[in-house]
Amino acid sequence: MITLEFIINILSLGSLYAMLALGLVIVYGILRLVNFAYGELIMVGGYTMYLVTLYTPLPWLAVAIVAVLAVMLTSLFTELVAFRPVREKSLTAMLITSFAVSTLLQNGALLIISPRARAVTLPQIFQTSVMIAGTSVPWRNILTILTCILTLALLTLLLRRTVLGIALRAAADNFKMTRMLGVPANTVISTAFAISGIMAGIVSIFWIGRSASVTPTIGMPPLLVAFVATVIGGMNSLTGAVVGGFVYAITISLLGVILPPGMVEFREAFMFAFVIIVLLFRPEGLIRSKTSVERVG
Amino acid sequence: MLELNEVHARYEAIIALRGVSINVGQGELVALLGVNGAGKSTTLGCIAGILRPWQGGVTFEGGSIVGKSPEQIARLGISLVPEGRDIFPSLTVEENLRLGAFTRREKTEYRRNLDEVYDLFPVLKERLQQPGGTLSGGEQQQLAIARALMSSPRLLMLDEPSLGLAPALVDQIFELIARLHQRGVTILLVEQNVHRCLEIVDRAYLMNTGLIESKGTAQQLRENTDIEGIYLGMQGQTKK
Numbered sequence: 001m002i003t004l005e006f007i008i009n010i011l012s013l014g015s016l017y018a019m020l021a022l023g024l025v026i027v028y029g030i031l032r033l034v035n036f037a038y039g040e041l042i043m044v045g046g047y048t049m050y051l052v053t054l055y056t057p058l059p060w061l062a063v064a065i066v067a068v069l070a071v072m073l074t075s076l077f078t079e080l081v082a083f084r085p086v087r088e089k090s091l092t093a094m095l096i097t098s099f100a101v102s103t104l105l106q107n108g109a110l111l112i113i114s115p116r117a118r119a120v121t122l123p124q125i126f127q128t129s130v131m132i133a134g135t136s137v138p139w140r141n142i143l144t145i146l147t148c149i150l151t152l153a154l155l156t157l158l159l160r161r162t163v164l165g166i167a168l169r170a171a172a173d174n175f176k177m178t179r180m181l182g183v184p185a186n187t188v189i190s191t192a193f194a195i196s197g198i199m200a201g202i203v204s205i206f207w208i209g210r211s212a213s214v215t216p217t218i219g220m221p222p223l224l225v226a227f228v229a230t231v232i233g234g235m236n237s238l239t240g241a242v243v244g245g246f247v248y249a250i251t252i253s254l255l256g257v258i259l260p261p262g263m264v265e266f267r268e269a270f271m272f273a274f275v276i277i278v279l280l281f282r283p284e285g286l287i288r289s290k291t292s293v294e295r296v297g
Numbered sequence: 298m299l300e301l302n303e304v305h306a307r308y309e310a311i312i313a314l315r316g317v318s319i320n321v322g323q324g325e326l327v328a329l330l331g332v333n334g335a336g337k338s339t340t341l342g343c344i345a346g347i348l349r350p351w352q353g354g355v356t357f358e359g360g361s362i363v364g365k366s367p368e369q370i371a372r373l374g375i376s377l378v379p380e381g382r383d384i385f386p387s388l389t390v391e392e393n394l395r396l397g398a399f400t401r402r403e404k405t406e407y408r409r410n411l412d413e414v415y416d417l418f419p420v421l422k423e424r425l426q427q428p429g430g431t432l433s434g435g436e437q438q439q440l441a442i443a444r445a446l447m448s449s450p451r452l453l454m455l456d457e458p459s460l461g462l463a464p465a466l467v468d469q470i471f472e473l474i475a476r477l478h479q480r481g482v483t484i485l486l487v488e489q490n491v492h493r494c495l496e497i498v499d500r501a502y503l504m505n506t507g508l509i510e511s512k513g514t515a516q517q518l519r520e521n522t523d524i525e526g527i528y529l530g531m532q533g534q535t536k537k
Contacts, residue, residue: 166392
């Protein structure tokens with residue numbers, strides 16, 4: 001029952017969810033804001049791929065890079081025009097702003113493009129498989145895992161080796177003190193939103209790569225996954241986000257196997273029951289952070 | 298160098314400062330004394346840009362710093378070591394120090410500051426790769442001061458550096474402050490440990506309920522003020 005194919009499937013799903021959760025938690029760690037417009041960044045990535053392939057002759061890899069950049073810029077832009085002006089006010093104001101940004105982006109896509117799904121052209125490699133030890137493994141899954149490893153390695157390097165990365169981690173510990181050392185608040189927050197955007201951009205490539213189409217409401221499922229994964233893993237830790245992403249992927253995949261056929265379509269409900277159990281026993285998530293959760297803006 | 302003129306401050310409806318005027322000259326070691334709730338930390342907060350004075354002026358080296366952000370004020374060379382230390386627990390000692398030098402990243406200056414900090418706090422050199430949160434209270438306090446020194450501060454503000462430390466460590470901290478003063482660092486020190494404090498400072502201000510109750514050189518204050526009285530909560534006890 002537990003085959004190599006199954007394991008690679010879980011690893012690939014876990015990689016995707018881990019990157020998703022990281023993008024959400026990197027902003028939460030600093031602003032204590034759950035950015036509900038995060039899912040729409042995936043949508044922006046999808047439409048960018050759709051439009052760029054439609055109107056330019058760029059090769060697929062270039063299209064993917066343009067999509068990641070577009071998502072990063074969208075993330076930075078939403079911070080600049082929507083979150084920054086209300087940052088000093090209250091957390092509730094920011095939360096509501098994030099819903100507003102989410103709705104605006106969705107309706108923008110509805111108006112400008114179409115409520116109907118648009119097909120996104122994918123390269124050949126996304127549809128082919130490779131034979132490993134007698135089982136056929138989709139290249140898409142292998143690429144997801146490799147991209148995740150590379151992304152996590154680069155992110156770790158950034159957060160450990162550069163002054164800006166250290167400042168970002170410090171700000172998650174104690175934002176006020178970080179500012180008192182001369183680190184500009186805006187620089188830290190912009191960097192966090194840029195990283196969040198890059199994560200969402202990379203995820204959008206693989207997320208869209210599963211359905212090969214994009215709709216205005218495509219952002220909701222990934223937002224839910226990211227949110228649930230961070231709640232499981234612990235909202236205050238980047239490691240927690242990665243752990244949460246993998247725990248989510250493992251649980252949902254196992255539910256798909258364990259549940260009787262008639263129940264499989266309700267596996268999301270079982271997933272949320274699992275989350276409630278986790279929260280009952282570890283309200284702070286699986287990975288606890290060493291610091292308090294006081295917010296400063 | 299630093300001058301506060303009739304500073305008023307409040308937290309929502311609670312008035313914390315009711316017209317505080319103090320000044321600190323270049324190279325001086327000045328203390329701000331008083332009981333809990335007298336407004337000492339609030340005064341430091343107003344200087345560091347955490348709290349915006351509601352009225353009154355704060356000038357540093359001739360320019361007003363009212364309304365500037367904490368990061369702008371840090372860039373001017375004002376460094377606050379807050380009460381409760383506030384080191385970054387998940388960052389290593391080395392990363393804490395590196396971030397302390399955020400405004401002073403030029404290589405030779407960084408090396409020089411690092412050497413000086415290792416010289417003052419040899420224990421930190423042994424703990425470079427350890428997360429700050431795993432240090433003992435005394436070590437954390439040393440790290441907090443070391444981190445502030447990494448920015449070559451023109452004005453160093455210490456908020457109750459001896460709080461919660463074992464008596465032997467308290468002695469060490471006071472010796473350290475005296476040593477920094479001898480090296481020419483301008484220091485504004487907030488303390489509850491009045492007697493120890495008056496042994497090392499040049500001048501001091503005594504605060505009570507948001508006001509400066511009395512001021513003078515350390516000797517004047519020792520001779521003329523009923524410090525115990527103030528700490529027992531009685532009002533305005535200047536000896537006649």
